[in-house]
Each structure stands twice: as C-alpha cells, then as structure tokens.
Amino acid sequence: MTAYAIGNLRPPARLDEQVFEYMERIQSTLDPFGGRFLVHNAVLDVREGEWPEALVIIGFPGIEEARGWYDSAAYQELVSLRADHIPGDLVLVDGVGDGYDAGHTAAAYRAMQAGTPAAAA
Template sequence: MTAYAIGNLCPPARVEDIDERVLVYMERIQSTLDPFGGRFLVHNATLDVREGQWTKALVIIEFPGMDEARGWYDSAAYQELLPFRTDHMAGDVVLVEGVAPGYDAAHTAAAMRAMQQG
C-alpha cells in the first residue's frame, strides 16, 4: 500500500532569510529518495486554506509502501542530510500509510457504529 512522508514545515517568511544549508538540503534530497522510489507530490505549493489556519509549508512525498518510506527516512544518506533542514527550519514530519484502492469512509463509519453498539 502506498505510503507518504508528510512535512509541516516553518520556512522563514522571506526567501532571502532561508539558510544556505536548507538550500543544499533541497538540492540533495531527491538523491536520497530515488533508491526508495520516493517522489514529491507537493512541495513549495500555494495553499488555499478553507478551514482553520495553516501558516506552515506542506510537503508530501509518495513511496511505494511503508517499508520504503521508513527505509528512506532511516537511511544513512538521509540522516546525514537531515540536520541541514532541522538545524535551520522547525517543523513536523510523519510517515503514514495510504488507504487501499476503493476505500470508502462510509464503511469505516459503519464499523465504528457497530463497535459503539457493542
């Protein structure tokens, strides 16, 4: 099942204030993704916030599965590069498994209703 790395990052308000090491991170990250089949789905995109407040930058990277996502994040190549971002830009990153093809939230709701009713 497809998996995703989702970043909720806090870049500086002005491009001029981005640390050089963050730019190096951006230049090199794809080479750490390639061995694990990772590809950017969302990066540096303009957000159209419809509910709540969103002040951070969203990054979504797709992987063939959770094993590949974990393999990428834990890889020596990525761990060596990671401080270039984390030392200069705050944020949160999660790895999450996607839903199966044909997923229907109504089925999940029905299962939850059944659990509520005992």
C-alpha cells in the same frame, strides 16, 4: 499500498545556505526508495482552520520504503541541514488501498460504539 512522508514546516523568511544544500541533495536520497515529491512549496488554499506553515508530501510505494528512506544513512546525513534551520513536524503514514470507502469505516466505528458501555447507556 502507497505511503507518505508528510511535513508541516515553518520556514523562516530567509533560508540558510544549508537548506538550499538539503533541497539540492534530497532527491538522490529518495530515488533508491521510489520516493517522489507530490507537494512541495505549493500555495495552500486553506478552507478550514489555520495553516500558516508550508506543506510537503512525498509519496513512496509503501510504508517500508518510507521508513527505509528516513532511516537511511544518506538521508540521516542531510536531515540536520533542514531540521536545524526549518522547524516542523514530519510523519510517515500508510495511505488507503484501492476501493477504500469511508462509509464502510463509518459503519465499523458505529458498530464499535454501539458495543461500548458508554454508548449503551
């Protein structure tokens, strides 16, 4: 199942040279883990709420590859080039499998809530 590294970054108006070096070198850290950029420096069309930051999404074949990339010596050598100059948040997350149906998830949550004392009251 596909997994993702999702970054919510807050870049300054002017980027430091270290950030450019990070951007020039990151792909070589992704390649051994099957990682590829899915969203990078895209214009966001915010429909709900606020999103003043930049969004980065990197896809991986699975969560183990995503973890392997982040924990790798090659990426750990680079991460401070970005993190020290662009604050933000990064999560690794599993995607949903083929055939996922949100209606089934809603039914499971509904059943769980019906079985709780608070829902029965």
